[in-house]
Amino acid sequence: MTAQTAPARPAVIDPRGARFTASVTAVLLLVDVALGLVGGVAATLAERAVQPAFLLLVVLAAVFVWSAAAGVARNPWSVLFRRAIRPRLAPPAELEDAAPPTFAQGVGALVTVVGAVLHLAGVPYGLVGAAAAAFVAAFLNAAFGYCLGCRLYLLLVRGGLIRKRASTA
Amino acid sequence: MDPLLALAVVGALVAGSTLVGLAWRATQGRVRRVGTADDVELPGVELAPGATLLQFSSEYCSPCRATARVLGDIAASTPGVAHIEIDVAERPELAARFGVLQTPTTVVLDAAGRAHARVGGAVRASALRAELDRLVGARASVAA
Numbered sequence: 248m249t250a251q252t253a254p255a256r257p258a259v260i261d262p263r264g265a266r267f268t269a270s271v272t273a274v275l276l277l278v279d280v281a282l283g284l285v286g287g288v289a290a291t292l293a294e295r296a297v298q299p300a301f302l303l304l305v306v307l308a309a310v311f312v313w314s315a316a317a318g319v320a321r322n323p324w325s326v327l328f329r330r331a332i333r334p335r336l337a338p339p340a341e342l343e344d345a346a347p348p349t350f351a352q353g354v355g356a357l358v359t360v361v362g363a364v365l366h367l368a369g370v371p372y373g374l375v376g377a378a379a380a381a382f383v384a385a386f387l388n389a390a391f392g393y394c395l396g397c398r399l400y401l402l403l404v405r406g407g408l409i410r411k412r413a414s415t416a
Numbered sequence: 417m418d419p420l421l422a423l424a425v426v427g428a429l430v431a432g433s434t435l436v437g438l439a440w441r442a443t444q445g446r447v448r449r450v451g452t453a454d455d456v457e458l459p460g461v462e463l464a465p466g467a468t469l470l471q472f473s474s475e476y477c478s479p480c481r482a483t484a485r486v487l488g489d490i491a492a493s494t495p496g497v498a499h500i501e502i503d504v505a506e507r508p509e510l511a512a513r514f515g516v517l518q519t520p521t522t523v524v525l526d527a528a529g530r531a532h533a534r535v536g537g538a539v540r541a542s543a544l545r546a547e548l549d550r551l552v553g554a555r556a557s558v559a560a
Binding site for chain 2: 348386405407
């Protein structure tokens with residue numbers, strides 16, 4: 248027997264590309280955590296706005312926002328994978344939906360923007376906390392294939408915040 | 417913060433995340449027997465005479481596609497066993513009844529709609545076939 252109300256299956260991506268993107272993101276976030284810990288929070292707003300940890304987080308947040316809006320396939324690290332790495336690999340055993348990692352990029356955008364705002368506001372460890380949280384999510388995805396964004400999506404569905412109309416039930 | 421201390425914190429973050437990841441991976445794909453409750457009404461779900469593999473999927477779920485293929489193969493090769501895939505966003509009340517906290521989650525139902533086992537995460541065909549053998553008996557073994 249076949250599926251009854253299977254979810255719509257849109258664009259697909261190479262799962263190794265998604266893992267690669269998550270790996271690069273995790274490394275950069277970890278660097279940002281280290282920079283944030285070493286640099287601390289500067290005294291004035293003008294000083295805080297040019298601290299290395301803040302600048303790197305703004306870049307990462309911009310990448311998250313871009314890939315959440317344009318799709319994870321247009322994330323710069325995904326593009327790098329497609330152009331430089333994928334041609335050297337065998338074709339993937341199977342493709343994955345692009346929707347989960349794109350949703351996860353949106354979650355990453357939210358977390359890093361909050362971290363950047365907290366840093367500008369001078370909140371101690373605001374940037375470090377946000378970057379660390381985003382790192383854990385990206386690292387678990389890169390190393391174990393764990394999708395935190397997927398779980399958050401499910402919680403939103405269970406909480407009744409997201410609802411689709413049943414098509415056949 | 418002192419750079420060495422910062423390095424130690426970063427190391428602890430990586431180590432802690434690794435432990436979380438290992439603990440999570442150990443729970444994935446494992447077939448768990450669940451206590452047989454009373455017959456449950458499952459509106460809109462057509463139960464097979466042997467066993468029904470009820471898979472909860474969602475739009476944002478990477479391993480759901482692979483799991484759907486594994487379960488579809490098992491259902492196709494095992495008489496009396498059916499595979500039904502449900503989008504949690506369309507049937508949140510069913511997801512709530514079965515306490516689905518991750519996708520995919522697969523619940524093995526008998527002909528009366530009682531849950532016998534469940535698998536969180538991507539399903540391994542061999543483990544699930546063994547469970548089906550126990551549930552539907554010789555018919556499954558012959559076909560498998």
